[in-house]
Amino acid sequence: MLNNRRHEQLCDAATAMLRNDKNVRCIGKGGKIRNNPGKADLSPIQKCTEAKRTLDGPLHNSPWNALGPVRRAQKIVDQRDVQTAAIGRNLIFTRWLHKMRPTLFNADRWGRQTDCVRTCTSLASRSMKKTCFLIWFVTLAIAAQLSAQTAKPNAPSIPATRSTPTNWLARHEGFVAQAKKGGVDLLFLGDSITDGWRTKGKNVWAKSYEPRHAANFGIGGDRTQHVLWRIENGELEGIKPKVAVLMIGTNNSSNDSAEPIADAIKLIIQKIRAKCPDTKVLLLAIFPRNKPSDKPEQLETIRKANEIIARLDNGKTVKFVDINKVFLGPDGKVPADIMPDFLHPNEHGYQLWADAMEPALAEMLK
Numbered sequence: 001m002l003n004n005r006r007h008e009q010l011c012d013a014a015t016a017m018l019r020n021d022k023n024v025r026c027i028g029k030g031g032k033i034r035n036n037p038g039k040a041d042l043s044p045i046q047k048c049t050e051a052k053r054t055l056d057g058p059l060h061n062s063p064w065n066a067l068g069p070v071r072r073a074q075k076i077v078d079q080r081d082v083q084t085a086a087i088g089r090n091l092i093f094t095r096w097l098h099k100m101r102p103t104l105f106n107a108d109r110w111g112r113q114t115d116c117v118r119t120c121t122s123l124a125s126r127s128m129k130k131t132c133f134l135i136w137f138v139t140l141a142i143a144a145q146l147s148a149q150t151a152k153p154n155a156p157s158i159p160a161t162r163s164t165p166t167n168w169l170a171r172h173e174g175f176v177a178q179a180k181k182g183g184v185d186l187l188f189l190g191d192s193i194t195d196g197w198r199t200k201g202k203n204v205w206a207k208s209y210e211p212r213h214a215a216n217f218g219i220g221g222d223r224t225q226h227v228l229w230r231i232e233n234g235e236l237e238g239i240k241p242k243v244a245v246l247m248i249g250t251n252n253s254s255n256d257s258a259e260p261i262a263d264a265i266k267l268i269i270q271k272i273r274a275k276c277p278d279t280k281v282l283l284l285a286i287f288p289r290n291k292p293s294d295k296p297e298q299l300e301t302i303r304k305a306n307e308i309i310a311r312l313d314n315g316k317t318v319k320f321v322d323i324n325k326v327f328l329g330p331d332g333k334v335p336a337d338i339m340p341d342f343l344h345p346n347e348h349g350y351q352l353w354a355d356a357m358e359p360a361l362a363e364m365l366k
Contacts, residue, residue, distance in 0.1 A: 159228040184241050201349075288334050
């Protein structure tokens with residue numbers, strides 16, 4: 001354990017070297033230090049002794065600025081470990097010796113480390129390593145704590161844009177232009193699964209929804225926060241759909257917990273109702289998935305989120321419909337002949353979607 005004895009060893013070593021080394025010549029007559037206001041009458045030996053006394057006392061009493069670079073780290077360590085504080089003071093003393101080299105020794109000795117400094121450095125080397133590690137560890141812990149404290153409390157509910165894909169904003173603007181034209185009686189909002197009606201589900205769409213003046217505002221990769229931003233930035237301006245079909249949240253499930261996802265979905269519904277008071281919302285459960293990369297925790301998040309959003313069904317303006325069972329095989333997982341990548345439906349999957357949703361949709365469109 002490091003204590004004051006350690007400090008004495010450091011300064012005793014420095015003092016002994018200053019006394020015995022004939023090659024170390026002090027600046028000024030009588031061993032006095034030049035160019036050091038307030039300390040000109042101290043010899044190098046006296047100054048070393050006073051340095052030890054200063055280190056044993058409060059850091060803020062130090063008359064030299066050499067302590068400044070590590071003062072903040074020292075305060076952090078002092079709050080956590082008294083023993084580590086002693087290590088830190090040894091480190092500071094060694095740094096002070098390096099700082100005072102131009103003052104303690106002649107200019108012709110600056111180019112190489114003196115025996116005094118070398119001795120003190122050797123004595124403190126272990127302390128320096130331990131201190132650097134502890135300061136690094138404490139800094140990381142504090143940074144992590146501050147990051148957690150300053151993180152957004154409910155990111156899924158905070159509207160946000162996307163930088164990828166590069167055409168994301170252009171697609172949004174296309175939806176805004178489409179909305180301004182009006183004539184939309186049925187609106188689909190969501191992510192890549194909804195977006196897929198344009199590709200793999202286009203034949204089912206043409207048969208089941210085009211005659212109903214439907215519009216597809218799904219964008220692949222979207223999360224709840226992106227749909228919120230799109231709604232707040234014009235995608236519902238100019239239209240008054242009878243029904244809005246909403247299915248969103250699967251992309252949030254890898255990073256967010258069930259409650260924030262459900263809260264965000266609730267907020268989306270509120271935004272839809274605020275923009276279009278006469279629009280009813282057909283809320284679909286987040287579809288099942290079982291990609292090889294999906295973790296059990298992610299699947300559990302989806303299950304819990306669906307349980308929560310099911311309570312948003314008020315029997316009037318919002319209807320929750322869970323059609324997930326039509327996508328599952330006997331083993332309770334999504335088979336490849338419905339979702340080849342175990343996430344996005346193929347044409348057969350979109351037909352299953354349309355058929356399972358039709359009774360509720362037809363009732364709401366009346």
